[in-house]
Amino acid sequence: xxxxxxxxxxxxxKSGTSVKIECRSLDFQATTMFWYRQFPKKxxxxxxxxxxxxxxxxxxxxxxxKFLINHASLTLSTLTVTSxxxxxxxxxxxxxxPSGNTEAFFGQGTRLTVV
Amino acid sequence: GIQVEQSPPDLILQEGANSTLRCNFSxxxxxxxxxxxxxxxxxxxxxxxxxxxxxxxxxxxxTVATERYSxxxxxxxxxxxxxxxxxxxxxxxGGGNKxxxxxGTQLKVEL
Numbered sequence: 301x302x303x304x305x306x307x308x309x310x311x312x313x314k315s316g317t318s319v320k321i322e323c324r325s326l327d328f329q330a331t332t333m334f335w336y337r338q339f340p341k342k343x344x345x346x347x348x349x350x351x352x353x354x355x356x357x358x359x360x361x362x363x364x365x366k367f368l369i370n371h372a373s374l375t376l377s378t379l380t381v382t383s384x385x386x387x388x389x390x391x392x393x394x395x396x397x398p399s400g401n402t403e404a405f406f407g408q409g410t411r412l413t414v415v
Numbered sequence: 416g417i418q419v420e421q422s423p424p425d426l427i428l429q430e431g432a433n434s435t436l437r438c439n440f441s442x443x444x445x446x447x448x449x450x451x452x453x454x455x456x457x458x459x460x461x462x463x464x465x466x467x468x469x470x471x472x473x474x475x476x477x478t479v480a481t482e483r484y485s486x487x488x489x490x491x492x493x494x495x496x497x498x499x500x501x502x503x504x505x506x507x508x509g510g511g512n513k514x515x516x517x518x519g520t521q522l523k524v525e526l
Binding site: 301332334336338341342343344345346349391393395402405406408409411 | 445446448450455456457458460463465501503505512513514515516517518519521
C-alpha cells in the first residue's frame, strides 16, 4: 500500500507556543489530505481537509486560526497548532489517498502534550 | 452527516477463539475500510471493502452495501490481535472525500 509519513511522532511544548506537524505522502501525490484528532479512548474526528494550492476546509467547530493548515505541494501538508494550550493536547493523525484510488492511508500520528 | 456505529464496544477473547465485529452505517457508501489501531496509535489498513467479501489470513470482511453493514471476522485470535478496531465509511453522494470513523471496538485477547 501507499506510505504516509508524519513527523514528529511525539512533541511536548509549553503553553503559548506553536507546534508544526508535517504529513508527507512518500510514494504518491495527493491533492487532498485530511487531518484527524483523537482523544483518549475515543474515535477519530475529522478536523479539516487540506487542499493543495488552496485553502483548507474546516469541519464545524474547528477553529481555523488555532489550527493552521498549509498544503504547499502535492506531497506535503502541515498542521500548525498556534498558541497551544493544555486542552490542545491530543493525538493528531493525517491521511491521504492516491489519485484515482479511494483507499485512504494514514500517518503514524503525533502525540502532542502542552504543559 | 453519515453515522457509523460499531458493536460490540468491548470484547475479551481467549486465545484461539473466533469473533465477529460489526459496523453499521446510515447512508450509501463508496468506501468502507477496516483498521486496526495498535498500542502506539498507528492505524493499520486491514481491508478496503465497499462491497463483497475479502480474506487475508485469519481475517476476513464482508460488506453488504444494500443493507448498510460490514462485518470483520477474526479467527483463531492471538494476543497480537489486541487493540482497537475501527471501520470508516465515505458516503456515496454529498459527503465530499472524507472518511467518517465508527465508534470502535476495543479487543483484548488473553492467554
